[in-house]
Amino acid sequence: ETGVTQTPRHLVMGMTNKKSLKCEQHLGHNAMYWYKQSAKKPLELMFVYNFKEQTENNSVPSRFSPECPNSSHLFLHLHTLQPEDSALYLCASSQDMAGGAYEQYFGPGTRLTVT
Amino acid sequence: QKEVEQNSGPLSVPEGAIASLNCTYSDRGSQSFFWYRQYSGKSPELIMFIYSNGDKEDGRFTAQLNKASQYVSLLIRDSQPSDSATYLCAVNVRGSSNTGKLIFGQGTTLQVKP
Numbered sequence: 001e002t003g004v005t006q007t008p009r010h011l012v013m014g015m016t017n018k019k020s021l022k023c024e025q026h027l028g029h030n031a032m033y034w035y036k037q038s039a040k041k042p043l044e045l046m047f048v049y050n051f052k053e054q055t056e057n058n059s060v061p062s063r064f065s066p067e068c069p070n071s072s073h074l075f076l077h078l079h080t081l082q083p084e085d086s087a088l089y090l091c092a093s094s095q096d097m098a099g100g101a102y103e104q105y106f107g108p109g110t111r112l113t114v115t
Numbered sequence: 116q117k118e119v120e121q122n123s124g125p126l127s128v129p130e131g132a133i134a135s136l137n138c139t140y141s142d143r144g145s146q147s148f149f150w151y152r153q154y155s156g157k158s159p160e161l162i163m164f165i166y167s168n169g170d171k172e173d174g175r176f177t178a179q180l181n182k183a184s185q186y187v188s189l190l191i192r193d194s195q196p197s198d199s200a201t202y203l204c205a206v207n208v209r210g211s212s213n214t215g216k217l218i219f220g221q222g223t224t225l226q227v228k229p
Contacts, residue, residue, distance in 0.1 A: 043219040056216055090158055103149060106158040
């Protein structure tokens with residue numbers, strides 16, 4: 001595997017379900033990100049992890065719960081979602097040193113549909 | 116005021132022409148600027164980054180940065196139909212824990228007509 005991988009690629013879930021999205025980066029980076037991309041809206045940053053520590057939570061509802069067990073893996077746990085949460089969820093990784101912003105590389109995304 | 120602004124387009128250019136994509140940003144402290152290309156149904160793909168004022172060229176792509184005017188642009192020379200995509204401008208800002216983060220514009224849709 002190379003780059004940034006995400007599973008599953010497509011997910012349909014009911015509002016009462018619990019599911020998890022997985023992201024893995026093979027680039028040796030130390031920062032990982034979750035973004036949400038809805039139709040006609042800019043990419044929305046959700047969470048940032050730097051060296052496994054959460055450094056940014058962009059006022060995301062608690063029904064989204066991130067987990068970063070190590071610098072290579074990132075999860076997004078989903079529960080009791082709403083239909084408006086249907087979107088493309090993108091994971092990205094980068095080097096991040098001393099507050100600088102280095103180029104981020106994206107995974108293929110998970111297309112989530114909440115019914 | 117949006118932090119990163121782009122004209123959503125669509126910008127339509129004939130094949131072989133130069134496509135010019137523009138982006139303005141509000142944070143004067145931003146130091147790093149990125150252009151991503153996103154095809155419909157795909158994830159964003161990094162095509163250029165620029166840190167210093169002036170021009171940076173990579174093949175048919177040229178990124179231009181003017182920090183005093185707070186704008187960054189992307190020129191695509193000899194545009195091809197395969198360049199038809201949405202182009203996202205991203206600018207770094209300092210995050211809440213001194214970690215850098217990127218703010219994205221809404222993207223400009225480019226259509227290159229054969």
